[in-house]
Ligand SMILES: Nc1ncnc2c1ncn2[C@@H]1O[C@H](COP(=O)(O)OP(=O)(O)O)[C@@H](O)[C@H]1O
């Protein structure tokens with residue numbers, strides 16, 4: 001392979017050796033109905049930290065996130081090749097049940113999407129379908145714990161039976177995060193989680209992400225350079241389906257090696 | 271071509287001319303630099319054209335609608351004037367006639383006697399204790415009946431004598447060579463109401479060149495008067511229309527100038543037109559509802575509401591003779607409500623599961639190719655005329671059901687049964703439910719499904735826990751619309767469910783529904799004010815209220831759903 005060398009350069013880019021690698025991608029390619037969307041992406045994402053994916057629209061950030069929980073399976077015509085491991089286990093292996101995988105890899109979308117159920121039932125959704133709670137008390141405990149971790153408990157404790165859609169946009173997004181946390185995932189994927197929120201709600205989510213970092217491996221896609229700089233420890237820059245540059249957030253923002261990265265973070269294109 | 275048609279054509283030409291005149295003047299006013307115009311030249315054209323054509327055409331339309339009535343009244347008035355001297359002669363003849371006078375006095379006396387007997391009866395009826403004498407009462411009733419018959423006979427005699435006098439006066443006048451139009455006027459002014467209307471209708475028929483029901487010299491004479499009025503009116507209105515059109519053209523053309531807001535004027539005219547259309551639609555609805563209401567009130571004046579709503583026996587009979595008391599039948603509508611409910615229930619038991627499951631399959635599992643063919647096919651099912659379903663039910667389903675249940679050991683399975691009607695009606699309703707539910711399920715945002723899949727839910731878990739709850743209000747709306755279809759459906763039940771008003775919950779028996787009974791009550795020759803026919807309006811009212819409530823609830827539910835996801 002001609003570019004064997006080039007990606008061996010970019011793999012270890014993160015440099016923070018303190019945390020073990022959680023997600024390991026090698027030569028991941030994705031095409032939609034034959035149209036290439038992601039080219040030979042190789043990356044090591046460390047555990048218990050926040051990794052930001054940045055890059056212009058359509059460069060394949062969401063596509064890569066969807067590989068991690070095999071949500072691409074639900075898209076007709078999507079084809080994924082290459083090796084993708086979480087905790088050393090091959091994600092695309094035939095023996096992996098996507099349903100179990102997705103319980104382990106939570107996902108938060110751009111637009112808050114609470115189910116048409118009560119706040120309680122929204123959070124209890126995952127534990128119920130996966131049979132995580134043996135009694136009502138246990139379920140209550142999981143719901144409360146998740147809502148507390150998502151920083152929402154104090155705001156909704158007295159109206160758990162209100163519909164999830166009755167909350168404000170920022171609260172809905174935190175509810176969705178609580179819903180994801182409730183099934184005990186190890187990885188949480190966030191695809192532009194704040195782009196539909198106002199600055200105050202955004203600040204709350206960022207604070208929450210910072211707290212969640214203690215226990216989860218978080219990957220966040222964002223279009224805001226400031227947000228990436230504020231919440232993440234590693235940053236990866238994608239461009240036209242390629243992973244152009246990957247390193248500590250500090251390095252990427254203060255000392256980008258690739259001119260395309262420099263142009264993007266200084267706002268010259270994108 | 272008739273004068274009116276020519277004038278209408280002329281007005282249309284002026285309308286077109288008005289458009290170009292207005293347009294041209296607008297362009298000319300700014301010397302071709304149309305940017306300076308407040309409104310585009312075409313708007314000036316529309317404005318002039320509308321005011322040229324619309325009022326004049328409305329005038330012609332009004333003429334077309336009301337001309338006959340006006341001509342009839344004018345002709346009648348003129349005929350009466352022509353006959354005034356003959357009418358005076360008749361009055362004189364009546365006053366001079368001793369026989370007429372004595373007949374009149376006799377009638378008055380007889381009436382007085384009948385009234386006296388009625389008063390006696392009333393007094394007796396109010397009396398209490400020993401004064402109450404049933405025998406006397408019966409005798410008095412018989413006397414009163416005789417007296418009333420005598421009054422009727424006397425009245426007839428008076429009329430007959432009057433007729434003789436009329437005929438005599440007319441014969442004398444004819445012999446003296448009175449003008450035919452005077453004779454025609456005399457005939458029409460002395461005839462009873464129905465005959466007068468018939469005479470005038472024939473007059474107008476002749477004037478229009480159509481065939482009258484009979485012919486006579488008098489009719490021809492009257493027709494010539496009608497023709498004259500017709501022509502006068504035609505020219506008057508036609509001329510007025512032309513003047514109005516010309517005035518409109520002149521006035522609006524002179525209004526055209528660069529700053530003139532033709533666009534806004536046209537806009538408000540369009541608004542007025544749209545408003546008018548909706549008013550017509552609303553008024554028609556209100557009219558129908560009110561006629562239902564009034565006829566029902568007439569029905570409820572002979573049959574109490576409580577008997578109608580809670581009575582258990584339905585056998586509307588019509589009295590064959592006016593004096594047949596107690597033959598008005600039983601109007602307890604509960605068996606009809608029960609029959610309607612039973613058939614609707616069976617239909618929904620068939621339609622809801624099949625419709626809903628096929629909607630789920632179509633929207634969540636089927637590939638786009640299958641969907642693209644299956645959905646139109648389902649919608650064709652909705653387009654089959656219900657009478658076709660009806661004979662399908664009667665000729666295919668009913669014998670099959672009878673065969674099946676007889677084989678299973680049931681005896682007396684009716685040929686026409688609630689079950690066969692309900693089954694077929696259910697099939698008819700499937701496409702409603704599946705098509706509407708499919709739309710509703712499809713409009714559940716993909717984000718919700720993604721959210722559920724991302725939680726590790728399978729497809730069926732996602733459907734039952736997320737998609738269906740989200741779509742539920744819309745699905746309920748679809749089901750309610752299906753129910754109101756079932757309740758109002760007529761053809762299938764007429765053919766397959768029978769007409770006997772059994773109060774039963776057994777689906778193998780023949781039952782009848784509200785709609786079927788309405789059909790039965792109103793088909794054939796009926797007099798229009800017997801309780802039997804009027805009860806159809808009361809049934810219609812009940813049906814209307816049921817469907818209205820269901821539609822309102824359905825719309826409410828669907829609306830609530832919309833608010834949430836838009
Ligand atoms: N469901 C899909 N079907 C077909 N093409 C897709 C689909 N989703 C994304 N793509 C294509 O893949 C490329 C990458 O898209 P995406 O991963 O959504 O970009 P990003 O999230 O970085 O904006 C784009 O060119 C897009 O058009």
Ligand SMILES: [Mg+2]
Pocket residue numbers: 061062063191
């Ligand atoms: Mg994206």
